Amino acid sequence: xxxxxxxxxxxxxxxxxxxxxxxxxxxxxxxxxxxxxxxxxxxxxxxxxxxxxxxxxxxxxxxxxxxxxxxxxxxxxxxxxxxxxxxxxxxxxxxxxxxxxxxxxxxxxxxxxxxxxxxxxxxxxxxxxxxxxxxxxxxxxxxxxxxxxxxxxxxxxxxxxxxxxxxxxxxxxxxxxxxxxxxxxxxxxxxxxxxxxxxxxxxxxxxxxxxxxxxxxxxxxxxxxxxxxxxxxxxxxxxxxxxxxxxxxxxxxxxxxxxxxxxxxxxxxxxxxxxxxxxxxxxxxxxxxxxxxxxxxxxxxxxxxxxxxxxxxxxxxxxxxxxxxxxxxxxxxxxxxxxxxxxxxxxxxxxxxxxxxxxxxxxxxxxxxxxxxxxxxxxxxxxxxxxxxxxxxxxxxxxxxxxxxxxxxxxxxxxxxxxxxxxxxxxxxxxxxxxxxxxxxxxxxxxxxxxxxxxxxxxxxxxxxxxxxxxxxxxxxxxxxxxxxxxxxxxxxxxxxxxxxxxxxxxxxxxxxxxxxxxxxxxxxxxxxxxxxxxxxxxxxxxxxxxxxxxxxxxxxx
Numbered sequence: 001x002x003x004x005x006x007x008x009x010x011x012x013x014x015x016x017x018x019x020x021x022x023x024x025x026x027x028x029x030x031x032x033x034x035x036x037x038x039x040x041x042x043x044x045x046x047x048x049x050x051x052x053x054x055x056x057x058x059x060x061x062x063x064x065x066x067x068x069x070x071x072x073x074x075x076x077x078x079x080x081x082x083x084x085x086x087x088x089x090x091x092x093x094x095x096x097x098x099x100x101x102x103x104x105x106x107x108x109x110x111x112x113x114x115x116x117x118x119x120x121x122x123x124x125x126x127x128x129x130x131x132x133x134x135x136x137x138x139x140x141x142x143x144x145x146x147x148x149x150x151x152x153x154x155x156x157x158x159x160x161x162x163x164x165x166x167x168x169x170x171x172x173x174x175x176x177x178x179x180x181x182x183x184x185x186x187x188x189x190x191x192x193x194x195x196x197x198x199x200x201x202x203x204x205x206x207x208x209x210x211x212x213x214x215x216x217x218x219x220x221x222x223x224x225x226x227x228x229x230x231x232x233x234x235x236x237x238x239x240x241x242x243x244x245x246x247x248x249x250x251x252x253x254x255x256x257x258x259x260x261x262x263x264x265x266x267x268x269x270x271x272x273x274x275x276x277x278x279x280x281x282x283x284x285x286x287x288x289x290x291x292x293x294x295x296x297x298x299x300x301x302x303x304x305x306x307x308x309x310x311x312x313x314x315x316x317x318x319x320x321x322x323x324x325x326x327x328x329x330x331x332x333x334x335x336x337x338x339x340x341x342x343x344x345x346x347x348x349x350x351x352x353x354x355x356x357x358x359x360x361x362x363x364x365x366x367x368x369x370x371x372x373x374x375x376x377x378x379x380x381x382x383x384x385x386x387x388x389x390x391x392x393x394x395x396x397x398x399x400x401x402x403x404x405x406x407x408x409x410x411x412x413x414x415x416x417x418x419x420x421x422x423x424x425x426x427x428x429x430x431x432x433x434x435x436x437x438x439x440x441x442x443x444x445x446x447x448x449x450x451x452x453x454x455x456x457x458x459x460x461x462x463x464x465x466x467x468x469x470x471x472x473x474x475x476x477x478x479x480x481x482x483x484x485x486x487x488x489x490x491x492x493x494x495x496x497x498x499x500x501x502x503x504x505x506x507x508x509x510x511x512x513x514x515x516x517x518x519x520x521x522x523x524x525x526x527x528x529x530x531x532x533x534x535x536x537x538x539x540x541x542x543x544x545x546x547x548x549x550x551x552x553x554x555x556x557x558x
Contacts, residue, residue: 026171031282033178035344038278040185046349047268053133054194055274056126057140059256060118061147066248068107069152081159093221098230100156100223107152111145118142128263140198147205154209157216169215173208180204243388250399257403258440266434273440276361287325288373291318292380299384312463315381320473326370327477328522331485332515333366339511353432360427364441371452378455390458398451406443413439476529480522488518
């Protein structure tokens, strides 16, 4: 039994769709565990001060992860490993050892420095917190500094599993990360509060790395530390990793700003912002991450072999399917927002007012879902082509846009009652306090849409002919999403008297059957429009992608 599990985890995936769908399946499982995690947090703490402290404590450790750990990220390391593969296995081993050694020194040094500076940063970022809450944020942030070290090492191992097309084990790692947090919530939180959850985070981060070690050891590429690392290799990686580090830094600075702004609002605003952001990230994790990860090794090899037509064709195929999946899900999230939040989080101390406010924030975030998914693909495409300037510039513009637009929206919300009443009435939260927090997802959404459009324009300028086929799919999927959203809305009205809205099961079945009705309608519309993506998805399902034979894959058709 154990051997079968390991064979499944470390098997090779053979084509783009097979890899993407397998990644998608595990992404769904990971999101299910994330929902269980968030539901437990909502049940025990509600949208209140404890969770505000918990989510605030992540900001600085997460910043270290997305910046310094980007040195060993897939987007940076994979193209170099692919290049070294052509030389010899020893060349790959030497490169991996150098990167690991440099990363270890840099990350550990940065975490030690951050340990002493966290009180200063926290005092600046979270001025809305009381002295006792701020002390707790500082303590938890210091403990969480272990997390970026473990996850950064896991990133390096993930680069190796991705190069060898072991998508399954890479996708399985987040399950263990969420499992660690859930264990912390269930076993430790009742006694230690949010401190127990933080311990679970650390355990999950370590398991995230450990699960990938057996395969890396099997291929003989487990990284080895040495103080005498080769600076020449580091200098080759730096021109790619530094722009990516700056790119990710900009995005994360924008998120830190949103959390900082939320700390000045009513208690629970950070929790509402975080819960809604977590839920809206489901399409991003299942669709955007799965497809962009599955396509990345192939894009890298196409460009390395100077096969530009294959490179563009791969981008067109991947973009079409990202749009095909994400637009209908966006429609479902907007129409079923209250049902989704109530079913996922509506328990214990998470009351109906928390549900409504979180649902309103979710609807705003969801508008940018397709752009979030495409941005992941565009960034990986640019990095696979060795073009790092474009993602940095665009993300810088986007981060500044998010910060400035959010700040402006907050002031407009306070200064203009008509605007405040319009937004509140549109999202049906006019009788709730603290609705100003909705200006933060609104600013984020506008900035993200700007980001996606600029990336698209930049890619089309670099690689002509990309947009024509993708735009056709975009309009078809948009038409399907509009029909889906309308029929789902009608279905809510139709099924409400049948199931009622006073119980969890009633709300679930109301949303479930309304969604099914909308999906069926959208499928019919897409079929009548001759959607190429619908036919390709059916072909993959008909061929039972989850039972695909494990084969030695040609680099051109990964």
